[in-house]
Amino acid sequence: MMTYRNQLQIMADTLESVKYSGREGVRTTALISKTNVSHSRLKPLCDKLMGSGLINEIRFDGHNAYVITEKGMMYLEEYKKFSDLASSFGLEL
Numbered sequence: 001m002m003t004y005r006n007q008l009q010i011m012a013d014t015l016e017s018v019k020y021s022g023r024e025g026v027r028t029t030a031l032i033s034k035t036n037v038s039h040s041r042l043k044p045l046c047d048k049l050m051g052s053g054l055i056n057e058i059r060f061d062g063h064n065a066y067v068i069t070e071k072g073m074m075y076l077e078e079y080k081k082f083s084d085l086a087s088s089f090g091l092e093l
Contacts, residue, residue: 025065
């Protein structure tokens with residue numbers, strides 16, 4: 001059975017992918033592949049994450065890339081804690 005991700009799960013997956021890309025960041029095309037989100041949905045999501053201060057857009061090797069901020073790392077950590085807590089009660093986010 002196929003399960004669909006909600007907006008919070010997609011945001012967490014995006015932050016996780018950006019986090020593991022390191023200091024060089026992750027380019028849009030790679031992020032689309034890693035998160036399995038279309039470009040038309042990813043761009044507004046990245047804009048929202050940048051507006052919240054969770055990721056930054058940088059220029060690396062002549063290309064735009066995204067890197068996670070300290071605030072983004074803290075958000076991801078708290079999301080995982082909350083997700084684990086919800087799971088322990090048999091709930092899904």
